Amino acid sequence: MLYRRRTLSTPHGKLETPVLFPVRNIGKRSSDNTPEYTDEIPDLSTAMLNARSIRQREPQWDRIQDGQTLRSEMGVPKSTIIFADSGGFDFRSEELDTTPEKSLETQQAIEADILGTVDVPLSRENRERENDRRAEENIQRALAASDSHDGDGLLFASVHGYDPETIRNGIRYLEKNGEFNGYALGSLVPIRTDYEKVTKLILAARRATDKHLHAYGLGGLVYQPLLLYCGVDSFDSSAFIRSAGNRNYLIPGFGGEELRHIEDLEYLPCACPVCKDRTLDDVREDRDSLVKHNLWALTLELRRFRYMVEAGEDVESYLDLRFRGNEVTARAYKLAKQQVRGLA
Numbered sequence: 001m002l003y004r005r006r007t008l009s010t011p012h013g014k015l016e017t018p019v020l021f022p023v024r025n026i027g028k029r030s031s032d033n034t035p036e037y038t039d040e041i042p043d044l045s046t047a048m049l050n051a052r053s054i055r056q057r058e059p060q061w062d063r064i065q066d067g068q069t070l071r072s073e074m075g076v077p078k079s080t081i082i083f084a085d086s087g088g089f090d091f092r093s094e095e096l097d098t099t100p101e102k103s104l105e106t107q108q109a110i111e112a113d114i115l116g117t118v119d120v121p122l123s124r125e126n127r128e129r130e131n132d133r134r135a136e137e138n139i140q141r142a143l144a145a146s147d148s149h150d151g152d153g154l155l156f157a158s159v160h161g162y163d164p165e166t167i168r169n170g171i172r173y174l175e176k177n178g179e180f181n182g183y184a185l186g187s188l189v190p191i192r193t194d195y196e197k198v199t200k201l202i203l204a205a206r207r208a209t210d211k212h213l214h215a216y217g218l219g220g221l222v223y224q225p226l227l228l229y230c231g232v233d234s235f236d237s238s239a240f241i242r243s244a245g246n247r248n249y250l251i252p253g254f255g256g257e258e259l260r261h262i263e264d265l266e267y268l269p270c271a272c273p274v275c276k277d278r279t280l281d282d283v284r285e286d287r288d289s290l291v292k293h294n295l296w297a298l299t300l301e302l303r304r305f306r307y308m309v310e311a312g313e314d315v316e317s318y319l320d321l322r323f324r325g326n327e328v329t330a331r332a333y334k335l336a337k338q339q340v341r342g343l344a
């Protein structure tokens with residue numbers, strides 16, 4: 001197993017890893033917003049933000065430039081550890097409207113602790129040559145960010161590739177030619193149903209560097225244990241928001257149940273502060289409650305894994321059970337196990 005515990009020092013405090021960064025939407029439509037959770041979930045003093053979208057929200061961006069802090073705008077504690085990605089994910093087809101320098105400027109203005117370099121995602125449909133070009137451009141953008149970065153935040157190079165060699169070579173090249181505190185693997189979301197491929201890419205990255213490794217967008221219930229096993233140090237997720245939008249009630253270990261399947265229950269199968277004494281109908285009618293419960297479910301998944309490791313339990317047996325219900329993820333886990341053992 002490549003799982004590891006570390007402490008990451010950031011400008012806003014020490015962060016115990018592995019850790020989840022919940023995607024924090026503070027968008028125009030309040031129905032997409034993330035309800036406040038830092039007060040309730042002590043191990044989630046973290047947030048993943050999109051730097052580009054913050055810069056586009058004019059009244060707020062003006063206030064920040066006038067000296068207001070983003071943390072006070074968001075109403076979160078000063079100690080909240082913010083990972084700001086570039087927002088490159090919004091550019092699947094259109095022209096990129098930001099530069100490495102502009103993105104850094106935004107990330108520094110919002111006092112982000114972790115700064116992801118500008119990246120344009122690969123496309124599952126794109127031809128190999130186009131994806132190779134994008135992967136190479138992302139590397140050049142990361143190097144440009146490394147050249148202009150002189151602030152306190154940790155700079156994570158965003159790395160993309162749909163084969164292990166591209167990932168490995170990209171990280172080694174960046175390691176040699178730039179200065180980065182960690183690496184963040186992108187473009188995994190479009191291929192997330194190909195668990196075996198994602199596992200190979202993650203392991204390639206993990207072998208190419210000993211620095212902090214983040215996986216963009218894969219912090220949902222199914223991926224978490226797989227990523228932890230492969231030694232990923234952090235991940236982010238908006239699964240708790242999206243699931244709530246679909247009325248999905250996440251249950252750790254089950255990968256998500258739809259509420260209608262448990263309609264006859266008076267009380268919910270969860271003891272989190274949201275669910276402990278409420279009825280199904282009560283939670284169902286309240287989107288924020290469902291979002292919060294789902295975030296608790298993601299948190300519990302991580303806590304359980306940590307517990308299994310700390311208690312000296314056989315993690316591989318735990319994961320055998322954990323993945324037994326799904327043939328596809330079970331195969332990916334088996335592959336990870338073989339590759340990880342091959343490393344030993």
Ligand SMILES: [Zn+2]
Pocket residue numbers: 270271272273274275276293294296
């Ligand atoms: Zn709950």
